[in-house]
Amino acid sequence: MEMANYSNRQIEIINAATKLINGGGIQSLTTKALSESVGFSEPALYRHFKNKTEILSAMLQFYGQRLKEKINEIINDEGNGLFKLERIVKYQFDHFSRHPAIVMVIFAEASFQNDAMLSEKVKNLMSNKKSKVEAIIKMGQLDGSIRNDIDTEQLSPIFMGTMRFTILQWRMNHYKADLNHQGVELWETMHSMFAAENMK
Template structure:
């Protein structure tokens, strides 16, 4: 018996937060409606009052993570016009986010969320390429402003910038948080920024 009845807005939030929390602890694969309900303090069937299906819950969790990612991007671009500064800030923001919102890496890398359904996969691809386009935009601006080398392909650079994250994320997870993501990110950034800085 739930302690009280709550409106659907509040419950939906609780459910999504519970999902993120459980995903962080156990991964997407082991996320069950039963565990979710327990976490929120309801019975499993109650969740269907607020979401049509388990997949809808997952979708909502993905969107939340995505929104936070985009927020980071916006804040970073608003804080400085310098391309390299932006990129560094963004990198550090994302690293921070990985540490705090631990479900994020699991969601991003999980095939349970997107990769086994054509439409969702396409959507995820659109989101990812959108992110890469934004990075690419920063690179181009940097090139126009004389901050970034112009003899390098901005798109390639965007992908490489992104490439600083997965190894860090994976090692962090596999080592149960023992791997020093911040240091690795900083060092990677140093080398990368030195390599792409205009001369």
């Protein structure tokens, strides 16, 4: 996975594209709309990206990278596994509530489906995150903070699925709720379910 370095213009375009997609789905990301949104002409887009797919690809790279870095940071920081999970929940909910436009890109599995390359990229993003989460859970089970009566592979979809679902609902209700607050509540519940002390 190449470590991309994006120019200012490219980042402008990525941001504009993100907003468009979040506002009206993939279908509203047209080169025309994008060029208007970013403030210069359509052909100019092609000076910064080879084609539309490359723009979408860059978006995924861009956000995926950030997420990966953050999770790595969390992994390497101090604290037991359970605490790390908590940090992931908090980070993500805070991040999304501050940048709602990103939500749809991260949740884009359905949208990119007609482009094998993009679809693959989304899949990688997700499985990447999943294996990181699993690593953390495993750590937690070893350090005694996370219950070990359930397999890691069984716990991770619960963690990830619940987060996704909460965010999805927030989006479908037009970002009205206080996502951070929901994150706090969600974590309380997850704590009850994941903490070692809750094993019977």
